Amino acid sequence: MAAHYSIGIDYGTNSVRALIVDVATGREVGTKVCPYPSGTDGIFTDPKDHNVARQSPADWLFGLEKSVKGALALARRARGFRPELVIGIGVDTTGSTPLPVDANLKPLAFYPEFKRNRNALAWLWKDHSGADEAAAITAAARASRPHYLAKCGGTYSSEWFFSKIWHCLRADPKVFKAAHTWVEFADWIPAVLAGITNPADLKPGVCPAGHKAMYNDSWGGLPDKEFLGSLDPELGALRDRLYPKAYPADVVAGYLCEEWAAKLGLPKGLPIAVGAFDAHLGAVGSGVREGVLSKIIGTSTCDIMVAPRDAGIPDIPGVCGIVDGSVIPGCLGIEAGQSAVGDIFNWFVRVVCQGKGKLHEELTARARKLRPGQSGLLALDWNNGNRTILVDPRLTGLLMGQTLHTTREEIYRALIEATAYGARAIVDRIAEYGVAIDSIVCCGGIAEKNPMLMQIYADVLGRPMMISRSAQTCALGAAVFGAVVAGSAAGGHDSTGAAQKAMCGVKRTVYKPIEANRAVYDKLYGLYRKLHDSFGVAGHTEDLSAAMKELLKIKEGAA
């Protein structure tokens, strides 16, 4: 019997990847990455405003064709592969990355009059222009719709759907007026592949909707018109042009249209899964399940867990979102994350040390020889704000304990440790609210390349750390849903769990907590939490006068 294949298309911050996977074994027969050709690494920034980060939908389409055709070309070399054996397509993207479009779902950016307007591009997840709007949405919801916030950690973020759209309305009303509606990146790509041009035919993902747009079936979908209208009547009016219902990724968003079938060299009519976010499908690809937290460690991190619908999980303060079906259909998906992880290490290496990429390896090699606590340093991992559990973009980095002898590698290690403490704050908070975490599966280049970081995380978190078998878990997670929308009748799978079991796994190396290290890191984490709460929690007061001395004592104990 011939094998069957699914294609996962994974849109990251700087590039898009296509992956072709055998749905019975998880064997990856072809993969191709295409960097976005425009902007700086695919991002349009504003030298005058660090908050701005935009992306071109033209880059997405360019990358779609390049990556899928490239992956197919490689797959053709694999024994037994033929494009006709592809049975489905799944898509994940960054988000919330809303795109202003016309009534035919055509991006405003494709119109000549908006060609040079950054506001007509897609508003990339890490765009923070809407900070004021986020604060106003939070305030309004707290006053009149507290349940809206309860599912997204208690604070609406500047990175999310309505903050961005409202900011566009205020900052560039011409773009807002010209847009018929706004579509999430993750919803737009499946629509393009399926040739959908009528907004009413869109099948939006519950993952973007629930995590970033306050969507919930229990209150009738998106925030109500009155609430949005109270922010601005134009937002209220937009509500009617947004979607009434959102779907998990095991639902078919549409079928591959003739135009794209021809472009890509794939059979017309292939089922395309409803889109979801990269982190959520990365979790699926790394085998997330009850008790196993999936952590994608990249420039930032995303932590994804699932819990049974009927487990009675309460709202968890400071956790980005709890959304039914956003990860595994039928389960609650829980999302948390850190605003910067690899970005902090990169900042230190590239900006402070003005080193090249290989300095990461040099510093790691030297930092690996340090014992826990030996640096005498303690850092807060807030150089890009704090996403979980404080949900506050207006927090900044902090480093303490430096002397005249503090070395580069000690700082480097302290920054890694800071991100581990940030990770522990998340796991502790979630566990406190009844979601048990027994182990952690990581994916992302840093997890694969840096055993020191993995051991520090195991020691700080007190749990075994594993690494996803696939190096491209997001694309694999998308391919899982390509196999699920195809169904067993077409050679795919009938459930996400069955598809994960067949297609996903972890590597043999497991990083287990070392007891002696844990004891030191428990003390350091105690100090981290003192700083964390002092600088991050309004009204919190603490006697910090012993903190530097305690760090010195730990340092002397380690030496």
Place this chain on the structure above:
Amino acid sequence: MAAHYSIGIDYGTNSVRALIVDVATGREVGTKVCPYPSGTDGIFTDPKDHNVARQSPADWLFGLEKSVKGALALARRARGFRPELVIGIGVDTTGSTPLPVDANLKPLAFYPEFKRNRNALAWLWKDHSGADEAAAITAAARASRPHYLAKCGGTYSSEWFFSKIWHCLRADPKVFKAAHTWVEFADWIPAVLAGITNPADLKPGVCPAGHKAMYNDSWGGLPDKEFLGSLDPELGALRDRLYPKAYPADVVAGYLCEEWAAKLGLPKGLPIAVGAFDAHLGAVGSGVREGVLSKIIGTSTCDIMVAPRDAGIPDIPGVCGIVDGSVIPGCLGIEAGQSAVGDIFNWFVRVVCQGKGKLHEELTARARKLRPGQSGLLALDWNNGNRTILVDPRLTGLLMGQTLHTTREEIYRALIEATAYGARAIVDRIAEYGVAIDSIVCCGGIAEKNPMLMQIYADVLGRPMMISRSAQTCALGAAVFGAVVAGSAAGGHDSTGAAQKAMCGVKRTVYKPIEANRAVYDKLYGLYRKLHDSFGVAGHTEDLSAAMKELLKIKEGAA
């Protein structure tokens, strides 16, 4: 009439300088620096213990001959100069730098059996080995002799005389036992020049005695035998072999002996002034007087003020010392200082950035373009502890406000600003206790080379900042006392004030506070003090949760 000349000999941390000055005009006719030949830049460290910093008395003698002969060789080229026209010698050194010696004032380090023993060397001012002993001395004095501490800021430092000697007694009793007594660097050099070998003939300086050894005429000189004996009976016994009385620098310590007169090529019998510390004589050389604070900015800083004896100046908590006659005879000398200033900038440039010296200039050029507050950063200047006003060596550095966009020059400027805030904390504290500071005269290479730093200090301190005319104020201050011990009859001066008036002055450039900058720095200083008190003052609690946001607001206001 032929001019007359005085020689100032200034022993720094890494080198010794001799300076030959016309006592009527301050004209400098010859100067020579001799780096200490041993150790690392003249310092013997212990790779296993960052607290250790020792120095070889052989280096001091080598440097004495080299520097004086070198200065004389240069002076011979000046019109009218002849060695016979030299009328006196003054000496300053680092301190507290106690040296273990035998009953003939010969250093133990000169004995073969102690040649390789670091503990038999001089214990350099920045040696912190005696931290435990300092804490025990502080505790004992608090309990039974609170008046001892009242004159030295309330805390006895690990950098001071008895902490070091007691630590030697505990850590290396063989050295302690072999030593007949311990002599301060500043007292030993005049004794060497005068050929004094009997400890009873020593004329110890009141500057080292009063500032570092709890000496005060009002309680009979050094701490009493019972008190020292309560620390350790051996320390009590040592008390009898230390000096009964100490003297200001306008007193003759002795007269140039035949041996050294021949070695140096100077007339035998020249009067040699009682020794004092470099910072105190630097203040004299920069023209310190009532209302004018002298600030020596080097690896660390020393702030020196004087006040009339009868001004009723109370004890000032956290200020290193108030000693009658330690700066200008007949006046109270007040000493404060910061444990690290240039050292912090050097640490950042050399260790963190791994740059060479010229990176200081590059970073300064870029940092100069930043407006106050624009970096969004705030640092504590405690990488080497805090000398004034917290008197706590077990404090460490802190940097906050960093984002993913924070640049090297922003950090560099923040570190400079941190030292300015530390300087302001000192001036505010002293002013609060009735010692008015109208302006500040700086000396040291950093003050001369870095106009940005001077402007930042003027803006932060809200006072005009001047620079001493001489580039070698410590040696000049020593030469002032060479002229005073010679007296007017020999062509010198009869008072320190008269000698200063003739020999010292300031440069034309004055850095005046810029009002707009002051307003921003007042806000930043407010935040600095919140951190300063939170991390530095036991029992202090503060709500710091707005601190990062306030910094961001100031940053946005500056942009």
